[in-house]
Amino acid sequence: MMSKQVVIIGGGAAGMSAAAKARRMDPALEIVVYERSGYVSYGACGFPYAIKGDIACVEDVVVRTPEQFAKQGIRALVRHEVRAIDPAARTVRVRDLSSGVEITDSWDELLLTAGGGAIRPPLPGADMPGVFTLRNVEDALAIQGWIAQHQPTRGVIIGGGYIGLEMAEALAAHGIALTVVERLPHLLPNLDPELAAHAQAELVRQQVEVRLSQAVEGLDGDACVRGVVVGGQTIPADIVILAVGVRPQVELARAARVALGPTGAIAVDDHQRTSVLHIWAAGDVAEAHHRVTGRPAWVPLGTTANKQGKVAGENIGGGDARFGGIVGTAVVKVFDLEAASSGLTEARARAEGFMVKTVSATANSRAHYMPGHQPIHVKLVYEEESRRLLGGQLIGREGVAKRVDVIAAALHGGWTVDELAELDLSYAPPFAPVWDPILVAANLARR
């Protein structure tokens, strides 16, 4: 009997987690990963810190190389692009981007983990040298190379989401004077406006200009980018980062008639099965069950990609694993601030049709008498009638990133704000006040 062949399209976190798990489940599987870029198994979230200079070398974010996977019996082929899927014949057409040669490979199980692609808005001049998106190792190396070679002094970041703000910190570290242009009226869509305002204040404190509610009309330049046109004015720039978001790379799936969900990403069940038998999907290309709304959501994050990949790998390897869903937890460092959220913002909860109440509190990160304590701003969003927690946001200079995990746990449990207020959270003066900021906020909701 021939051993079962598994083809994985995409060698990011989801694909390689799946490959490793499937291998552990079933040593007899033949596992091949086709990756379009030159690298597999990297932590893309580390790129801003490599560009900033916190990490010696961009390649340090690579967890394992194709050679290391080969030792596990996993063939990970970089610079190989899958061009088409034939679900009936159970084949893929693959082009070796180095040689241009195309081959056809067959599969018994196919896993789609092509990930998300950076959106390149159709702006005049968006493809000029000096204009970058940031999604893979090559992008990060290109930005590093540009900085080293051209020593830019003025930059514009288009998009004030988390990648945009991380890149602001990264470029500012090179002495580049920056403007962040955001189309929406506030930064960080994962936060409600009054919390996002603290991030804006931090950018201003760091000498970064922030332009809100402004759309970019085009990019100016000649051989290289020279500026960004906003409201008829040109902001001079010798480096521009496009950070307006990502979209799931579903073209192959759509062509193969794999069903997409309401979000536009690939619809999957809790086993990571798609609508087509023997085709699976995981990571940024796929939806996930959102435990707060009870509906599919598309929240492309490395944590979910790793977990879904592991579940897909276990099931492809003959197991019976389920992905428990997400609550949409995220944290971002904005210079010296930590901004975190889990679940739904007030705006999002209202858009989802919930009858919403909120409480906000500001409390210390440590006991009030301890040096170094910093204010943490907390906002909780809950359903009026049931009092069920729908989301929480925190922003402050310390103690935010992991505090949000308590909100994540409460959302996971489907708890009310009153149950949240009961939690026996840790306390010692150097680490927290006796009433943790989350409890302070939850107690306000109780009154």
Place this chain on the structure above:
Amino acid sequence: MMSKQVVIIGGGAAGMSAAAKARRMDPALEIVVYERSGYVSYGACGFPYAIKGDIACVEDVVVRTPEQFAKQGIRALVRHEVRAIDPAARTVRVRDLSSGVEITDSWDELLLTAGGGAIRPPLPGADMPGVFTLRNVEDALAIQGWIAQHQPTRGVIIGGGYIGLEMAEALAAHGIALTVVERLPHLLPNLDPELAAHAQAELVRQQVEVRLSQAVEGLDGDACVRGVVVGGQTIPADIVILAVGVRPQVELARAARVALGPTGAIAVDDHQRTSVLHIWAAGDVAEAHHRVTGRPAWVPLGTTANKQGKVAGENIGGGDARFGGIVGTAVVKVFDLEAASSGLTEARARAEGFMVKTVSATANSRAHYMPGHQPIHVKLVYEEESRRLLGGQLIGREGVAKRVDVIAAALHGGWTVDELAELDLSYAPPFAPVWDPILVAANLARR
């Protein structure tokens, strides 16, 4: 109609939280607090940091003064000791320790919040000058005064629990060469031995001598303490801290036939009622429902005292509040380490009769490629058959104190280790690896 009179015995966290909450519930109540020491409403956990010098002044740990409470219509009388309770007559006998005058006061509702007292073992010489316990503001001031006046160079700390280790850090900051003597085979009874070993290594790294499994036989000295006798040898010392634990101050309650529970602290229901109608208890003097064991526990901590006090105050003020119980969450700073636990240790779980399994993992506090990442050691304890989480411990140089709150939430929810492994925890390279250390450990339990 006369307004209802509330008498509160003890002006610590529980008593003053209750007073403030009862006042907000019912502006007509007459509320009197009798406090034996000279201060009310202080955060005792701050004393080591005041002695260390992190806080300018011991009195900074006081949250509110009697004068501030007076403005809320709460009479807080310091240096007033309640000598007896008459439950039938609904009176207390109170001595003004400044004048020596005794009065009888009557109550409609009586709240017992006398707290815990430091244990002074009956060692020869334990009452010599230079030997201190640490429980109230006066104790902290006395230690500060002794250090200023006598400039001790050698100290012994008797007891390796959290107060002992916090005091080691505090005294070391004054250049005092220290020995910690612990009767048990390991430090920090809230941790299992293999995790506590990291705290021991940190003390050694900080030049603190650690003597385990050794009992103190007595104290040497003349006008002042000169040494501590251990195993027939005298360790020279010109300052000694007795940190061998606390006990609930239940003498008044016992004399008034208020029932004590199996732990020796006052038995209370979830409304903070004692066995005697109209007598309530809260804080370190009372038991609490332990959500993991389902039985009463005595875990004297400021967080619980504040919560129970608030519940008692709300109920005394005519409300209907319930205390949700504890899971036994605690964290302590040991020089540059953070050591945290929630729920039951392996040792404790076995002693409670659980069939136990454990997993241990060491994982990074941040992404592996980020500078400054530190190992975090995690141990999870769970029930073999049900797979229900029973407890978790973490120790490391950063990112421990608030990570334990995820364990606390999981224990609160009664979740299995498998449910814990599903949590959507926050991730960004400066704050966590993509698999948070808690998830790494929980995933090991899944295999």
